[in-house]
Amino acid sequence: MSSGNLVPKNSPDPAQRFKSEKPFPAQPPKPGLDEEILWHKCPVCKELTFIKHFARNLKVCPHCNTPNRLRWNERLNYLLDPGSFVELNSDLVGADPLQFQTRTESYARKLQDTRRKTGLNDGLVSGYGRVRGQPLAVAVADFTFMGASMGSVFGEKLVRLAEFAIKNRLPLLTISNSGGARMHEGLFSLMQMAKTTAALAKLGQAQLPHIALLVDPCYGGVTASYTMVADVILAEPGALIGFAGPRVIEQTTRQSLPQGFQTAEFLLDHGMLDQVVERKNLPSHLADLLGLLKVKPLTFKQAFDFTPAFQKSFVAPEVGN
Amino acid sequence: MSSGNLVPKNSPDPAQRFKSEKPFPAQPPKPGLDEEILWHKCPVCKELTFIKHFARNLKVCPHCNTPNRLRWNERLNYLLDPGSFVELNSDLVGADPLQFQTRTESYARKLQDTRRKTGLNDGLVSGYGRVRGQPLAVAVADFTFMGASMGSVFGEKLVRLAEFAIKNRLPLLTISNSGGARMHEGLFSLMQMAKTTAALAKLGQAQLPHIALLVDPCYGGVTASYTMVADVILAEPGALIGFAGPRVIEQTTRQSLPQGFQTAEFLLDHGMLDQVVERKNLPSHLADLLGLLKVKPLTFKQAFDFTPAFQKSFVAPEVGN
Amino acid sequence: MSTTAIDPVVERVGVITSPLPVAPVPVEDTWQKVKLARHPERPHTHDYISRLFSGYIELHGDRRFGDDQALIGGLACFEGRNVVVMGQQKGKDTRDNIKRNFGMPCAEGYRKALRLFRLGEKFGFPIICFIDTPGAYPGLQSEERGVAQAIAENLLVLAALRVPVIATIIGEGGSGGALAIGLADRVLMLENSIYSVASPEASAAILWHDASLASEAATSMKVAAPQILQMGLIDEVIQEPDGGAHTNPSESAGLLKAALLRNLEELEFETGETNGGIDGLLEKRYWKFRSMGAWQQA
């Protein structure tokens, strides 16, 4: 997507978007690492917060209320019932279909490096779990993996998850932040927009709800596909959400953009979102929503009551930090 | 509709809307009457046109191109194949369900007077005919009948026509100008919006097209119901079309309205119309549209090939002037 | 009409409403109703949502242009079943009324309603509408964005929406702006609510070019709930506490809840697979409105 070159709020240099974000160590967190970094400096208000308070506040700055970016496991830890998450399809990795290689860059090498640095095989983690006891299929994007750009693996995992949700009569929650389509897979990336949205059309035909949570930043192909056709669309306060990034818009149109442009609140005003929800309220809010979106409760209940193994299948998540 | 109190373009006094319009004699035209009025004065540019030239120009002012209002029979004469129109349900007349009577006004008496003056039983004439050989069901509003306001008879005739079209697999053309709902029938009039639109939903389910032609002026309940959900929406140049009339808007909002507000061209710009079509091009344009909107031509053809009586049924229309 | 092979269909239409003459009511009585329907302390949509439903979650936006605060709605639980609930929302005070545009939605309000209709249909949730508006907003922006089109599209969609729909006029029901969420399987009115083709003031302006004759217009047009019931255009009048709903909102809510529940249960029964299902419901809904009108053969 041309909009991929957004300016993420926390990294003024767009080139930063393929590097890991400040709040998260470049390496997977090791025991003791938190102790080494005692203070968190807010990228917005520059105030310092003792790291343990910051974590206890769900990484929301207590001074200016900015929700900081989270890695996939932090987000699921904050959201899902402890120990309820089971990951699916974690073994899928990118295949470099274009054999993308320039004088300065090789996609294959970049993939390898990023996998090592992030501990992930790609930018989307998918699986199932529970929120306040309610089962759901869940996909969460991790911006540290090449800006959670949507390539073949992202798309395939999301589609498999939708198909999994249909098969098991589960509602679907997607948590998206993304710089857009992954350029290195060219048109394959564009087609993930068609593929994921088509899978969600099937989910809808099966009368299963899709709730989309947009977190900062969310742009390009991800905004222009599966997220914006969800039954209910939520966003975190202040999250930047759009099709084209502000820099592209300013360069293309010479328009000066208004204060608050493309924030979650801006989108809410323009009718594109259902609600802006604070991080601390998300679990209860999602649970309430899932309760209200239940269709034919008996059928749904049966699907679970009669699969007791399901209960046992919620194993301890592979969640660190 | 609150918007009923529009200011028709040609009659600055809103009270005029229940009186017959200037271009049309208050009495049904008698032979020789045309000769008595030799010149038409354009209400817009004030230029005079010899009445025979004016009629030959389809009552479009040759100086400023304003299409003047037409009575139902003039419009069908200009549009349909000669002798092809057959009227349906002409015998329905209003029933004064509210026994609407104030110190100054009685709906029953007004109905009687208007019927006598216009030679019509109500403001909508419905039937079937042909445009360039193509059969269609057609309804045309006549503004001289209480501003072609939509009451029970208007609604009932339109619904019967839609049902007639479904039964006979005919496309439907509606030609609407209206001041809105007929106040004298109160809530009965409002319900005609629901009733007519529901009938058009059925027409759509039967895969039959509805083409709406909006002519000056068209407001209120007629705009906010069956017309604006047509498959293709056409309008005559300069026709004023809207929900609320300009005077109501100015009084309610203290906004000053832009030049050209609520003209057909304004609506086209705002995505509400498919096309603005000049009067002289209407027959060929409609014929082309009907050709393109034909569904499953064989089935359609059958419906007519196997009803040869239909051909004969197109009798000379009861069209004067 | 000439003899023709074309089947005129209309002969088979026989269930047309032929209302009995409705007894005239004194002007003062009608105007008293109008004042009650507009009473500033009268419970509005959100008051009933919060009293009748549990777990209400408001959903925002039309996904096209904006989020109209004059028409609110969302998901909620009504006596054990998930529903979509919505309504025009008047303000509690002047400031709130400005935000709510005095309960007069623009095009985007009706398109939000449309989105909620479709959401309910997708998941099989009944739709509960509360009508409380003087009418759709008559303004420049409203016209620019096609408020007439938005109302018309709602009527088209409601006519074929595959879930039960119940609409209740809780205060003012004015013009197409009310009907746009009022084409329902059951239409109920609170005892002191009014329902009219245009607000009394607008009607008077249209009829006599004099808005000050509003009370006379309201009287002539028979806008009060009992009269409308007698004309056969609504299904039920719901009793209010003595003095009007605002004197005892909780009692009023209780009466409304009982009526809604009874009607909803009836519709659920009717849409049972042995009783005609959704197709039967839609056919009934069609004929309900199809039958509204009054005329004679000349």
Place this chain on the structure above:
Amino acid sequence: MSTTAIDPVVERVGVITSPLPVAPVPVEDTWQKVKLARHPERPHTHDYISRLFSGYIELHGDRRFGDDQALIGGLACFEGRNVVVMGQQKGKDTRDNIKRNFGMPCAEGYRKALRLFRLGEKFGFPIICFIDTPGAYPGLQSEERGVAQAIAENLLVLAALRVPVIATIIGEGGSGGALAIGLADRVLMLENSIYSVASPEASAAILWHDASLASEAATSMKVAAPQILQMGLIDEVIQEPDGGAHTNPSESAGLLKAALLRNLEELEFETGETNGGIDGLLEKRYWKFRSMGAWQQA
């Protein structure tokens, strides 16, 4: 993955595209294609509509906000059958290009397309789309009115649209703004057209923060029709006259027409009631895009 009573489904997915390596092409060759695809005299959507279809009637407006001149469409007759035809429209000259916004539609353009999709579906008309855009318009108003939502909704609707859909990239196919009318049963490309996840300039800006490396980006991303065919992401490459479509628009139109007709006839045959019907078509359409992707198991 842990053992569970939940059926993981995914094991049954087996028809994934595993593209063969596509041979690299010199930078100059790719850039030559890009220049041809953007050639100012290259026939645009309206040129093909007027040459291939009879009786074209343009329809206007999204019925919500505006009439986007960057995406045109309407009803037409194609070899004896009524169809809905549409496409992004670039300008013939600078003035026309300003009116057409250089073929970059806003939200209302895609919503007009959506309305036309639904019109075609209602009447059973096949949809013929011509893609020719650098991308959706990246502008303030475009964002305000939700161009991303509009694109997404088109994808959702196209994925289940119950008529055959054929899309042809006739010039530039850039980003989601192209795909929004390109989720089709058959996707064809003219020989000298390009199709890419973002315009070459935007891609270079994203990849290396330097738009001047566009030719390198285009080359690395393999945007030319034959390469994309080899990757299995389109169905057919349509030959152009020597030197490109602009050298002989009428020959080019003839070649395009033949390809469209053949594909449409195949789809009509496939959707015959003995061959799977529309449901079969939709299932094939789903799997067509479902299968696009390339990965490996770690």
